[in-house]
Amino acid sequence: MRTIHRILLFTCLYFPYLFAASKVAYASNDDHVKVGSYHCPPFVIESETDVPSGLSIYLWEQIAVELGVKYKISHHELGELLDQVSTKALNIGVSCISITPEREEILDFSHSFYETHLAIAVKQQGYLSSIKNIFTNKKLWFVLSFAFITAGFVGGIYYLLEHRVNDKLYSMRSKKSQLVEGFILGLLFITKGPFNYYEFKTLTGRVLTVLLAIFTTFFIASITAILASTFTLGLLNSDIKGPNDLAKLRVGAKAESTSSLFLTSHSIVHQSFESTNDLLEALNNEQVEAIVADDAVLKYLIKKAKELGNYESLSVLPYQFEKQNYGLVLENNSPHREKLNRALLKIRQSPGWRQTLNKYFADK
Known part of the structure; x- marks a missing residue:
């Protein structure tokens, strides 16, 4: 009889805590989900003064509301972010992170929330060079x-x-x-x-x-x-008709990105840069002749720069290759993947999601 009473007492005392732990999907010791992000406009836009914004940030904020969790966001570089999620120092990574078989070996991903592809950006040539290229x-x-x-x-x-x-x-x-x-x-x-x-x-x-x-x-x-x-x-x-033509040029890509992995897998020697902004600066200064990055990111950054009068001669070539699917990155074998995916799919059907897509990607 005493044993039964002890079991009932234990259940009454500890059941609320077990329920709370199951509700807070990624809760750490301080009851906050540890979220890592890295700067990748328009998916994550970070600054020293403003709170992070962007399409991926909006998506995570809505998921957090749907799941009823609290969270803290910290900034990381891409390689560091993936490493910390894989070692469970972070619970989730939020940005423009491509879902790849290599990453799936050590990480989990949510469903894809945005599809794009790799693209090549170049600096437009002067009129004399353009005329020469046309006639040659x-x-x-x-x-x-x-x-x-x-x-x-x-x-x-x-x-x-x-x-x-x-x-x-x-x-x-x-x-x-x-x-x-x-x-x-x-x-x-x-x-x-x-x-x-x-x-x-x-x-x-x-x-x-x-x-x-x-x-x-x-x-x-x-x-x-x-x-x-x-x-x-x-x-x-006129020298670039597709990714195969990059082998004879000075090419740049972001370090540890899918663009860099693509170039390496195709035996294309390239320079690595810490950020996409560094890539664009190198192209504009003619340190490289072409850069490879995600199409959506390149077009957004170049468009925003041109609105400020910068990078007027940079353009993204009309070639599509190596499809990319972005997802939220989770710790491996995450038990919370299913309910996060359900929340993600629900948000993607909402008017707010469509409005946010238009905000960042609609042509003005």
């Missing part, structure tokens, strides 16, 4: 060569069919002049489009005109798109 662009010369060869072929066929019977199209007397007229006819045909059906006297010429009318419609559209892309990229940096 191999792709441009290939397109022009193909167009001229096609024009000569089409003009040659029409010359053979029409030059004896069509004085309107072939008015010159000498054979050389008529050949030039044939070439001009072919060039006009593939750049301007088909001529009037009745311009040609022979039946074969008229049938060929109908067939070429279909071909030139697609040909002109394709050539226009290729030339537009070539000239646009020529104004940025």
